[in-house]
Amino acid sequence: MELLCPAGNMASLKAAINAGADAVYLGVKDNTNARSFAGLNFTPDTLKQAAKLLQHAGKKMYLAINTFAQTGLEQRWYDAIDAAADYGADALIMADISLLDYATNKHPQMPLHLSVQASVSNATALNFYQQQFNIRRAVLPRVLSMRQIRDISQQTNVELEVFAYGSLCIMAEGRCQLSSYVTGESPNRGGSCSPAKHVRWQECQGNRQTRLNNILVDSTGVNETIGYPVICKGRYLAEDDEQPEFILESPTSLSTLELLPELARSGVNSLKIEGRQRSPAYVTQVTRVWRQAVDRYQASPEKFQTEAQWHEVLRKVSEGQATTAGAYDRSWQ
Amino acid sequence: MKFSLGPLQYCWDKAAVEDFYREVAVSPIPLVYLGETVCSKRRKLRWQDYFDLADMLRSAGKEVVFSTLALIQSDAEIQELRKQLTNSSVTLEVNDMGALALAVEQQLPFVCGPGINNYNLTSLQKMANWGMQRFVMPVDLSQKWLAPIITSQPSFEIEVLGYGYLPLAHSARCFTARHHGLNKDNCDTICSRYPKGLLTQTMEHQELLRINGVQTQSAACCDLRSEIQQMRTMGVDWFRVSPDSINSIGLVTALIKGEESDDVPSIRCNGYWHDAPGMRYL
Structure with a gap:
């Protein structure tokens, strides 16, 4: 099983290599990828350097071009695809039908991974993308249970990649408009969910208020740990209730450490660590834990057990210092 | 420009659904x-019930389109849809790429629903090659985005969701069940208690979201009625009203007759159409 790690910049890329990633995914510094935060991503020069480093280390490079092209501006996305082919990327991660079509025709040898932004949650859709665009792999949305993943793997020969650890997106990715409803920006078009420029924290009568584009997402004690403000992890009042609650989800991260054997048995080919927007220290810590876990599983699948210390490391870098198995665990649904 | 009635997105009792469409038939x-677009666990109406409603509506001279689930997660859901499509001549509104794949497999023309990601003309042309006859614009796109699509004189019709609560997201989790301390597997179809969804507010009592089972909608009602003239000039083919009660039928009827309405929703939005945050009203 491949361990696939995020790199938002050169320092994270080196961190991922040193901590034992098998492959790294990254994006170009513009709005062609869904983590378009200031200070993140790679210029043509640093991309060339990154490709060289990864090749030298014997690791794979996947380039995310996973936003949707704008009518009239398609050339920017086509350029990113052509550049990726020039740099010798091992695969492109894409969701937009027009871009998959372009890459299939222009670079037929280039392996294509269907981005999670395409939100493909069943084998019929997966096989359709394979027929049309010869995709090699698909990144599954975080809405599937273990059993559903197993069912999909039995009905397709497209490689499956799943999110193993990181921020927990609780909606079908690529089809969630909660961020754009409040801020006008979304991963699909602008390039990120809940852009930092819309986030504001303020203290008010002994409470810390968290706002996204002026909408109150949460109000907590000043010493409570809080997560990054996204609409799906806000505290709201339901019409039939007087107490505010985390109606959709509380601040928490996804962790599937305990599910590793089941993921392997279900035919999952690649474990993805989320977090191109996180620090090199995060990449190091998380990659190290997962490297040890995957190695231990592969050495002796029947005897696999996680270590308390691994969970502790992951908990410390998790949202709200809490983790969940999310939709993989049917009872979460 | 003509006016259409989108699928019912809430879980109503069978009798209420039948009453609703009997009134549609005489409008x-x-x-x-028609059809269940949110959750396959809602079983108050079966496919045959929808086929019967479709027959009634067709004999009243209506064009009928079957809308599919927005998020297809299991093989059983796909097999059910395939079974219903075999040897039938229905037109589908596909809201998931799995449903689109089935329509292509069975060589059926289809309407591309607002849940499918279509963000540029090149993708839409590919959809048209696959059999798309009509394109319903995703809810987060704007007038400015749509203009060059229409200027290109596409082979397909254009429909805009012009009135109603906006579908914003779909999840594996049932939020209505969660609110009641249940989960999806033992949900008791509790969403049927909320015929317009469960309204939620921020802690400052600002209406924000409307919880509808696994679907999250806008709390505000999208209202583009004041843009109808502009849409006509642009060449939009259909203005969709997403129904939330039997009154929605009267609202569409008034639009068809060109009657002015002072019926203003308590919270409304039109931000997306103006390239602004969706919840704004400009």
């Missing part, structure tokens, strides 16, 4: 979308 609405 002047020419195009009706």
Whole structure:
């Protein structure tokens, strides 16, 4: 099983290599990828350097071009695809039908991974993308249970990649408009969910208020740990209730450490660590834990057990210092 | 420009659904979308019930389109849809790429629903090659985005969701069940208690979201009625009303007759159409 790690910049890329990633995914510094935060991503020069480093280390490079092209501006996305082919990327991660079509025709040898932004949650859709665009792999949305993943793997020969650890997106990715409803920006078009420029924290009568584009997402004690403000992890009042609650989800991260054997048995080919927007220290810590876990599983699948210390490391870098198995665990649904 | 009635997105009892469509049948609405788009666990109506409603509506002269689930997660859901499509001549509104794949497999023309990601003309042309006859614009896109699509004189029709609560997201989790301390597997179809969804506010009592089972909608009602003239000039083919009660039929009827309405929703939005945050009203 491949361990696939995020790199938002050169320092994270080196961190991922040193901590034992098998492959790294990254994006170009513009709005062609869904983590378009200031200070993140790679210029043509640093991309060339990154490709060289990864090749030298014997690791794979996947380039995310996973936003949707704008009518009239398609050339920017086509350029990113052509550049990726020039740099010798091992695969492109894409969701937009027009871009998959372009890459299939222009670079037929280039392996294509269907981005999670395409939100493909069943084998019929997966096989359709394979027929049309010869995709090699698909990144599954975080809405599937273990059993559903197993069912999909039995009905397709497209490689499956799943999110193993990181921020927990609780909606079908690529089809969630909660961020754009409040801020006008979304991963699909602008390039990120809940852009930092819309986030504001303020203290008010002994409470810390968290706002996204002026909408109150949460109000907590000043010493409570809080997560990054996204609409799906806000505290709201339901019409039939007087107490505010985390109606959709509380601040928490996804962790599937305990599910590793089941993921392997279900035919999952690649474990993805989320977090191109996180620090090199995060990449190091998380990659190290997962490297040890995957190695231990592969050495002796029947005897696999996680270590308390691994969970502790992951908990410390998790949202709200809490983790969940999310939709993989049917009872979460 | 003509006016259509989108699929019912809430879980109503069978009798209420039948009453609703009996009234639609005697209205002047020419195009009706039918079917369960939110959750396959809602079983108050079966496919045969929808087929019967479709027959009634067709004999009243309506065009009928079957809308599919927005998020297809299991093989059983796909197999059910395939079974219903075999040897039938229905037109589908596909809201998931799995449903689109089935329509292509069975060589059926289809309407591309607002849940499918279509963000540029090149993708839409590919959809048209696959059999798309009509394109319903995703809810987060704007007038400015749509203009060059229409200028290109596409082979397909254009429909805009012009009135109603916006579908914003779909999840594996049932939020209505969660609110009641249940989960999806033992949900007791509790969403049927909320015929317009469960309204939620921020802690400052600002209406924000409307919880509808696994679907999250806008709390505000999208209202583009003041843009109808502009849409006509642009060449939009259909203005969709997403129904939330039997009153929606009267609202569409008034639009068809060109009657002015002072019926203003308590919270409304039109931000997306103006390239602004969706919840704004400009």
